Amino acid sequence: xxxxxxxxxxxxxxxQVARSVWFAMFMRETISRTMADRFAWFWMIFxxxxxxxxFIAIRTMIRGDRFVIGADFIPWxxxxxxxxxxxxEGMNRPVGAIEANQGLFAYxxxxxxxxxxxxxxxxxxxxxxxxxxxxxxxxxxGLDLYADLPMFAMWAxxxxxxxxxxxxxxxxxxxxxVPEIGRVxxxxxxxxxxxxxxxxxxxxxxxxxxxxxxxxxxxxxxxFLRLGFFENYKTVSGISMLYVWMxxxxxxxxxxxxxxxxxxxxxxx
Amino acid sequence: xxxxxxxxxRYHNHRYNDWVLKDVNLTIPxxxxxxxxxxxxxxxxxxxxxxxxxxxxxxxxxxRRCRVSWPIGLTGGFKGSMTxxxxxxxxxxxxxxxxxxxxxxxxxxEEFAEIGSAFDRPVQTYSSGMRSRLAFGLSLAFDFxxxxxxxxxxxxxxxxxxxxxxxxxxxVGKASLIMVSHGEAILREMCQAGIFLxxxxxxxxDEIDDAIAAYHDTxxxxxxxxxxxxxxxxxxARQELRAAKAAHAQAQAEGAGQAHLDTLTASIKRKREQxxxxxxxxxxxxxxxxxxx
Numbered sequence: 382x383x384x385x386x387x388x389x390x391x392x393x394x395x396x397q398v399a400r401s402v403w404f405a406m407f408m409r410e411t412i413s414r415t416m417a418d419r420f421a422w423f424w425m426i427f428x429x430x431x432x433x434x435x436f437i438a439i440r441t442m443i444r445g446d447r448f449v450i451g452a453d454f455i456p457w458x459x460x461x462x463x464x465x466x467x468x469x470e471g472m473n474r475p476v477g478a479i480e481a482n483q484g485l486f487a488y489x490x491x492x493x494x495x496x497x498x499x500x501x502x503x504x505x506x507x508x509x510x511x512x513x514x515x516x517x518x519x520x521x522x523g524l525d526l527y528a529d530l531p532m533f534a535m536w537a538x539x540x541x542x543x544x545x546x547x548x549x550x551x552x553x554x555x556x557x558x559v560p561e562i563g564r565v566x567x568x569x570x571x572x573x574x575x576x577x578x579x580x581x582x583x584x585x586x587x588x589x590x591x592x593x594x595x596x597x598x599x600x601x602x603x604x605f606l607r608l609g610f611f612e613n614y615k616t617v618s619g620i621s622m623l624y625v626w627m628x629x630x631x632x633x634x635x636x637x638x639x640x641x642x643x644x645x646x647x648x649x650x
Numbered sequence: 651x652x653x654x655x656x657x658x659x660r661y662h663n664h665r666y667n668d669w670v671l672k673d674v675n676l677t678i679p680x681x682x683x684x685x686x687x688x689x690x691x692x693x694x695x696x697x698x699x700x701x702x703x704x705x706x707x708x709x710x711x712x713x714r715r716c717r718v719s720w721p722i723g724l725t726g727g728f729k730g731s732m733t734x735x736x737x738x739x740x741x742x743x744x745x746x747x748x749x750x751x752x753x754x755x756x757x758x759x760e761e762f763a764e765i766g767s768a769f770d771r772p773v774q775t776y777s778s779g780m781r782s783r784l785a786f787g788l789s790l791a792f793d794f795x796x797x798x799x800x801x802x803x804x805x806x807x808x809x810x811x812x813x814x815x816x817x818x819x820x821x822v823g824k825a826s827l828i829m830v831s832h833g834e835a836i837l838r839e840m841c842q843a844g845i846f847l848x849x850x851x852x853x854x855x856d857e858i859d860d861a862i863a864a865y866h867d868t869x870x871x872x873x874x875x876x877x878x879x880x881x882x883x884x885x886x887a888r889q890e891l892r893a894a895k896a897a898h899a900q901a902q903a904e905g906a907g908q909a910h911l912d913t914l915t916a917s918i919k920r921k922r923e924q925x926x927x928x929x930x931x932x933x934x935x936x937x938x939x940x941x942x943x
Contacts, residue, residue, distance in 0.1 A: 393746055405743030413731055484726030489703040490744050645706045 398490050406482075406491075406499040414503060425511055429466060433459055436580055450584065452611035456526045459519065461579040463512045464541050464606045468599055469570050470504040471545020475553040476563045479647055486648045493647035494640040497553045501546045509538070526610070534609025540622065541602045543629035550636020557647050577603055583617045595619050598628040652678040652701060652718070652796065652828075657710035659696055670696050671707075672850035678843075680716065680795070683827040685837035685858050687865040688847035694830040695800055697847065701828060702798050716795035723802035725785045730774030734765065734784050737773055741788055755791045762787035762817070764810075783810060790817055797821075799829040815839075834862055877935040884932050887925040894918045 393401075415421050436458055478496040485491045519526035528534040556563030574580065577599040583591055594600050595617070602625045604616045640647070657674040670693045678684055686694045699705040700712055702720055728737045735756060742755035760769050763783040768776060776784070786802065802814075818827060818840060831837050837844070837858055844861025846853045848868055855861035898914040 397746065401746040402744050405740050408743065409729065409732070409736070409740045412736060413729060484724075484728070487702075487704050487720045487724050487727055488741065488744055489720070649705060 402490050410503050450615040451613035456524050460610050464603045465579045467508045467541045468545040472548040474500045474504045475549035476556045479557045501549050505542045528610045529612035530609045537605035537609050540625045547629045547632025554639035598625045601625045651680045651715045653713040658708045669850050674852040681826050682843050683841040685841035685844045686830045692847040719794040719797045722789040722799045723785045725781045728773045734769045758791040759787040797827050880932040880935050884928040887928045891921040894921045
């Protein structure tokens with residue numbers, strides 16, 4: 382269906398329509414995410430700071446520093462938390478996107494997948510920006526937060542983003558069709574952090590437990606991210622980037638299929 | 651031109667899922683404004699949403715061979731935490747046209763909505779009237795071939811209503827309207843053709859008056875003929891009263907005798923009484939139909 386261009390009377394191609402929708406939604410989301418709430422920026426930076434602070438307090442009490450081999454504990458924890466937050470936000474933020482933008486589907490050009498894609502990209506950019514702030518702040522405070530293998534770290538960061546995007550795409554469609562799914566996803570984000578080896582190093586666990594934990598692609602990606610930051614870090618054996626990307630691409634494909642198949646149902650809710 | 655072929659629509663609820671629209675076939679020619687009439691729940695808004703592409707039919711199709719607006723006065727797409735300007739900017743960007751086009755749309759809306767400095771305040775601080783003004787201005791800022799209106803003209807104060815009507819009149823010839831309204835006066839004024847919806851079926855009338863008459867017939871309302879008569883009589887009485895008042899004022903200005911002035915005053919009183927009676931008759935007719943502007 383050709384869409385009308387309002388200014389020159391010409392007909393826009395579907396690609397042009399999609400691009401202008403993405404641009405408009407991106408600007409809208411950016412404004413409402415970063416400027417509408419006075420404390421938006423504060424929380425974005427304070428939340429990880431508070432998390433890191435709490436865990437450092439807990440871990441120093443039980444003297445956990447020695448268990449991480451080949452890396453300082455605090456940078457190790459910051460990198461892990463940031464990586465996990467990237468995934469978690471990529472998964473959680475899109476869930477409410479369809480419902481929050483229901484009113485926009487009155488404009489024929491806007492599809493349910495548009496707010497989801499825009500939020501995934503925006504969250505990725507914001508998290509990357511915050512991570513950079515943390516890296517710069519950490520280095521200035523004398524922490525070893527400098528990536529030893531920058532390209533490797535970036536690739537791992539990208540893989541976590543893709544993983545979050547896949548989960549976000551799939552769950553946003555599923556949660557809009559079955560609202561209970563959204564609630565369950567919110568509930569599992571904390572346990573997910575525990576089984577992804579964010580706080581307690583996986584190498585501390587028994588071999589059998591490690592094998593179970595290695596079914597979780599987030600754990601793989603976070604270990605890779607740490608490897609990119611700390612060259613001498615001793616990861617568990619058996620982590621595979623291929624596994625992460627297979628998972629990520631499968632989820633992205635599944636999410637897109639769901640959005641395509643149920644586009645009308647998602648709109649009409 | 652808009653073509654509607656074999657359209658079926660129902661909503662899936664828990665138990666109740668009867669057809670809202672059953673086998674609707676219509677061809678709306680280019681440049682013809684159409685009024686949709688029918689009782690509540692007949693599917694008027696549903697048909698409008700389907701024509702606007704906000705909803706998809708179960709069966710059948712809607713072919714839009716022209717630029718069709720979203721329903722005018724739609725406020726659902728506004729984000730409360732963002733300013734009116736930002737919301738307008740968003741819609742303008744969605745519809746493309748580049749930086750210049752977006753700027754032009756914003757200027758048009760700002761000018762039409764007349765909400766002053768509130769344009770740069772968050773939409774959640776708006777009154778419902780201000781919100782409607784913004785939404786209305788937004789629809790008119792784009793050059794659509796067909797505008798959809800679901801009771802859009804019933805919002806706003808007197809001045810804004812007049813302005814909105816004028817805006818539509820200005821577009822006659824360039825654009826047409828498809829409107830749902832229970833205000834029959836405005837339907838008669840704005841539309842040429844009519845679609846009467848009843849029990850899920852649609853019937854096309856080349857004259858809006860015929861569509862309204864068909865609606866009145868099926869709704870078991872009194873024949874609109876006496877109503878029309880009463881309306882005419884009221885109008886006449888009002889004119890007479892005005893004439894009598896003018897005569898009185900003129901006589902006073904010319905310094906006529908007291909006796910003459912007294913007769914004129916009595917005449918005004920009599921005319922006023924007549925008008926009151928006619929109005930009462932009209933109101934008695936209007937009450938059961940209850941759908942005139």
